[in-house]
Amino acid sequence: MVSREKGKYDFDEVTDRRNTSSEKWDSLKEHFGYDDVLPMWVADMDFRSPEPVVEAMVSRARHGIFGYTAMSRKYYSSVIHWYRRRYSWNLKEDWIVFTPGVIPAISHAIMAFTHPGDKIIVQPPVYYPFFNIIEANGRVVLENPLKLVDGHYEIDFYDLELKANDPKAKMMIICSPHNPLGRIWTRNELTRIGKICMGNGLIVISDEIHSDIRYPGVSFTNFASISREFSDNSITCTSASKTFNLAGLQISNIIIPNPRIRKDFKNSISKIGPDLPNSFAQLAVQVAYDECEEWLDDLLEYLKGNLDFLKDFIKRNIPEVKIVEPEGTYMVWMDFRAVEGDPEKLQEFLLKVAKVAFVGGDQFRTGGAGFERVNIACPRSLLEKGLQQLAGAVKAYRKGVGKK
Numbered sequence: 001m002v003s004r005e006k007g008k009y010d011f012d013e014v015t016d017r018r019n020t021s022s023e024k025w026d027s028l029k030e031h032f033g034y035d036d037v038l039p040m041w042v043a044d045m046d047f048r049s050p051e052p053v054v055e056a057m058v059s060r061a062r063h064g065i066f067g068y069t070a071m072s073r074k075y076y077s078s079v080i081h082w083y084r085r086r087y088s089w090n091l092k093e094d095w096i097v098f099t100p101g102v103i104p105a106i107s108h109a110i111m112a113f114t115h116p117g118d119k120i121i122v123q124p125p126v127y128y129p130f131f132n133i134i135e136a137n138g139r140v141v142l143e144n145p146l147k148l149v150d151g152h153y154e155i156d157f158y159d160l161e162l163k164a165n166d167p168k169a170k171m172m173i174i175c176s177p178h179n180p181l182g183r184i185w186t187r188n189e190l191t192r193i194g195k196i197c198m199g200n201g202l203i204v205i206s207d208e209i210h211s212d213i214r215y216p217g218v219s220f221t222n223f224a225s226i227s228r229e230f231s232d233n234s235i236t237c238t239s240a241s242k243t244f245n246l247a248g249l250q251i252s253n254i255i256i257p258n259p260r261i262r263k264d265f266k267n268s269i270s271k272i273g274p275d276l277p278n279s280f281a282q283l284a285v286q287v288a289y290d291e292c293e294e295w296l297d298d299l300l301e302y303l304k305g306n307l308d309f310l311k312d313f314i315k316r317n318i319p320e321v322k323i324v325e326p327e328g329t330y331m332v333w334m335d336f337r338a339v340e341g342d343p344e345k346l347q348e349f350l351l352k353v354a355k356v357a358f359v360g361g362d363q364f365r366t367g368g369a370g371f372e373r374v375n376i377a378c379p380r381s382l383l384e385k386g387l388q389q390l391a392g393a394v395k396a397y398r399k400g401v402g403k404k
C-alpha cells in the first residue's frame with residue numbers, strides 16, 4: 001500500500017467498481033434512467049475494505065466448503081470488545097442478535113411489537129426505507145419533523161410529546177447519527193426522547209448503524225446506555241457494514257438487553273428465517289473489529305479531509321448551495337433551493353446537465369424537497385470530479401442552460 005503523508009492507508013486509490021454487480025455503480029440506469037452519471041448516492045464507500053479482512057476472506061474461500069455456518073463465541077467477543085473499547089458500553093453476549101441487516105431487523109421489530117393500524121414515530125427528513133417498512137407492514141407513519149434552525153437541525157419536542165401521546169402510537173424509530181442530516185443526538189436530546197417515549201409506553205428502536213463514522217470533537221451516546229429503563233425498552237441496531245464497507249455481506253448486530261423483548265424478536269425471526277449468517281460475514285466483521293481499528297481512524301481522517309474539501313469548494317464555486325455540517329456519517333445534506341426550487345427539475349438538472357447521481361431530498365419526505373444527499377465516501381479525485389461537473393453545470397444553469 002502507498003503511504004500518504006499522514007495516514008498509513010491509501011484512500012486515494014481509485015478502484016473500478018463497474019461490472020461487480022455494485023448497486024451504486026451498475027444499477028444507475030435502473031435507478032436514475034442514466035448510465036453516464038457519477039454515482040454519489042447509496043450509502044456505501046468506494047474504498048476497499050481493510051486488507052486483513054480481504055485476506056481472511058480469500059483464505060476462507062480457499063477452504064472450498066461453504067456449508068451452514070454457525071455464529072461463534074469468538075465473534076460475539078469481538079463485538080463486545082469493540083463496544084467496550086470505542087463506546088465504553090458493556091454488552092452481554094446474549095444481548096446480541098444476528099440479523100442479515102438493520103432494515104430486516106426493524107421490520108421484525110415492527111411485526112413483533114406493533115399491530116396493523118398502529119402508529120410509529122419517525123423524524124423526517126429521514127432514511128426513506130423506514131417509511132417503506134412501516135407502510136408495507138400496514139402500520140402508519142407518524143411524523144415528528146425536524147426543524148432547521150440557523151443551518152442546524154433540532155428536535156421539536158413539543159410536537160414529539162403530542163405525537164407520543166396519541167393512543168395509537170406504539171413505537172419510535174430514532175436514527176443517530178441521523179441519515180441524511182448527519183446529526184448525532186446529544187445525551188440530553190436522547191434523554192428527552194427516551195423520557196417522552198417511556199412515559200407514553202412506546203418502545204424505541206435506535207438505529208445506530210452509522211455510529212462509528214463521526215467527525216472530530218463530536219461525542220456519541222448509545223441510547224440504551226443512558227439508563228436501565230431505556231435499555232429495557234429499546235432495541236439498538238448496529239453493524240460493521242458502514243464502517244468497513246461490508247454491506248454486501250449482510251450481517252448486523254441487534255442489541256436487545258431485555259430478555260422478554262429479545263424472545264419476541266427472535267420468535268419473529270424464526271417464523272421467516274434465516275437465523276444463520278453466510279460463510280464470510282462473521283469472519284469479516286470479526287477481523288475488522290479485532291484488527292482494523294487503525295484503518296478506521298485513518299478513514300475518519302480522510303473523510304474529514306473530504307468534508308473540508310467539499311465545504312471549501314462549494315464556498316468558492318457554488319456559494320448559493322448551502323451545506324448542513326454533518327457531525328457523523330459520510331453523507332452530506334445540501335440545500336439546492338437557491339439553484340432550483342422545483343425538486344423534479346433539480347433532480348433532472350443534476351442527472352442530465354451535471355451528470356451526478358445524488359439522492360433527491362424529497363425521498364426523505366417532510367422537509368426534504370430542494371435538498372440533496374451527497375455521498376462523499378470516495379477517493380478525493382472522484383469527489384473533485386463530481387464537484388467540478390456540478391460547478392460547471394450550475395454556472396451554465398444560472399445562464400439558463402438546461403432550464404425548461
Ligand SMILES: Cc1ncc(COP(=O)(O)O)c(C=O)c1O
Nearest residue numbers: 043101102103104127179209252
Ligand atoms: C440509517 C440506516 N439504517 C439502515 C441502513 C441499511 O442497513 P442494512 O443494509 O443493514 O439493512 C442504512 C443504509 O444506508 C442506513 O443509512
